Amino acid sequence: MSELFTNNLVWTGGAQTNWSGLLNIAKNALGDAGRFADHRVLFVVDDNRQALAAVIYGLTNCLDWGVIERSRLTPEVEVRCYENGVWPVPIAGSATVTAPATVDHVHGRITVLTSGSTGLLKLIAHDRETLNTFDRMKQADTQTWFLPFQIGSYAWYQMVMLGLLVERQNLYAAETGDLAASFERALATGQITAISSTPTFWRFVLLATDRDVLQVSPINSISIGGEVVDQAILDQLRNIYPKAIIRHIYASSETGAAIVVSDGLAGFPVRVLNDPQRKIGVKVEDGRLFIRSKYCTRTSGGDWVDTGDLIEIRNDRVYFCGRSGTTMINVGGQKAFTHDVEAHLMSHPTVAWTKVTARKAPLVGHLPIAAVVLKAPMEQEQAEQMLVAHCTGKLADYAIPRLWQFLEGIPLSSSLKS
């Protein structure tokens, strides 16, 4: 089992500590771990300090555990926990719910709650090995990673395991509340050297934060994933951080991190498909991406996992077109892929963010419509004409959005996706 690097540094609420310090916090709050030994526990926390303390407590005691933010523990989640024999235990204060009859108990299991792309809440079973997707970084240089993700999400656990299982990898946890302001404060400390986040996070930050503020911190490593990564966002980050290594990573809570690309281009090289030398198998069937990996969840049993992601091969490059059933718009029998349209719109210099969806329409069935955030406000009609002109001749006529909604700010979900 991987070693825990408890001397790695952790910043929470702007204060510096390490994992040993966090373990003491958890011991003081939760006491002897023996009372959790036969239960599947979900530690209920208010902030990253408590959450990270719960992580080191769960791991060192080899509990069957998970973490959830108090604000996410809705009645629906409580019912889901009860059905699965999961016991919600607040790290501060006493338990309000008695321990349910444990359906099954597995030492070392880590429960990750995800609503995934389907919106249906799922309890995904992982352990420290399946969440340790950075085991190829044994010789990594010292880094301090900004941790922007929602407590208890898959991406959050991945980053936390990096901070615990890889030597010299420190974490700077975002404060709850205004994420852009928290990021600015973190950058101002000059500590942040690395960040892993989503394209939407960067679009949000690039719109809200001045370029000279972004360049204050010596960031040398940027990882992007969780959503389709387009060329425009890669180019913008390269422009701001010319010396940084910029990787985009294909990962999901079911398959773990599967494809890492660092050549500065969107998509990934076609040679990755069916490569017998790769430890993580990648193949395409019927235009869908399949992954086989040791990082897949316990339930996959080592088989190929259908990711549900649609792909297209163009000029020896594999591009993501979105998810099956949600990102293809049928316009009078022609197929328009929302991610292609979004990627093209994002290549316009005035566009900060966009989301393309379908709207039911007579005669042709559906039409693409676009919500857009511009970097500077413009008159609606002028903005529409500008963007239609940008699309004409580059996208098929049926793929050009027909109705446009111009928003004032980028909608940012708790998973930092849009």
Place this chain on the structure above:
Amino acid sequence: MDAGEILDLMNLVVTKRGLPAISDMALSTRDAKFRSLDFSEVALRIEDKIGRELSFDAAEMRRIVTVKDVVDFFTEASRAA
């Protein structure tokens, strides 16, 4: 909605594509370069203005030949309850 408002919407849609505004109502939709995608867009813009979905008579729609036919069709459809 009246005929003038509907022609304005049609012109908003075609001029956005860089085409000249339509002034001759007798022009065929083909000559005016007013296509099925434009027809659908105008329908959605009308729905947004009147606050409800339009209901169509498919047989009426098939009889459309000229710009005036489109205007009359949408005038009637936007009036129907």
